[in-house]
Amino acid sequence: MLDQNHEDLYQELVGNMEQMGDWNPNVKHVKILQRIGQDTMVTHEVAAETPGNVVGPRDFVSVRCAKRRGSTCFLAGMSTQHAMMPEQRGVVR
Template identity: 85%
Template sequence: LLVDNMEQMGEWNPNVKQVKILQKIGQDTMITHEISGETPGNVVGPRDFVSVRCAKRRGSTCFLAGMSTQHPGMPEKKGFVRAENGPTCIVMRPR
């Protein structure tokens, strides 16, 4: 559900203003563009990210992985600091 509604992330995550899916790669992988929410003091200024994300499920365990990438459909935008995330992985499973 989290991955299926990726573009609605800004509605519930105050750190994210907007998410747009730029490209789907197969059933489990996509490239997204995210614009960060405002931060207290706004020291860094508006930031944006281009990320490749993958979601897999094995039984009741869900794996979410991603990292920054580049995409020809989303060059750096004036007025935004292009930020980068290193490789990340989140594993969610019921207790």
């Protein structure tokens, strides 16, 4: 349970997705590569380095869908491939 207004939470997680690295220390950056309709998008995320580089640099290309029904938010995503973001040298995908 989060003590947070659902409108604010949804806006932060979906509407301001590209600013996630500002408040989540595990995320270096997020970029929306493509919007597919109103509720679906393809994103590229880069994970922040871990102390001592125990886990090497990682990135992810994901297709994400966000739906709202009343005060309930459904957020789903899975790994995908996208021509705008081929695998990067020096980063584990």
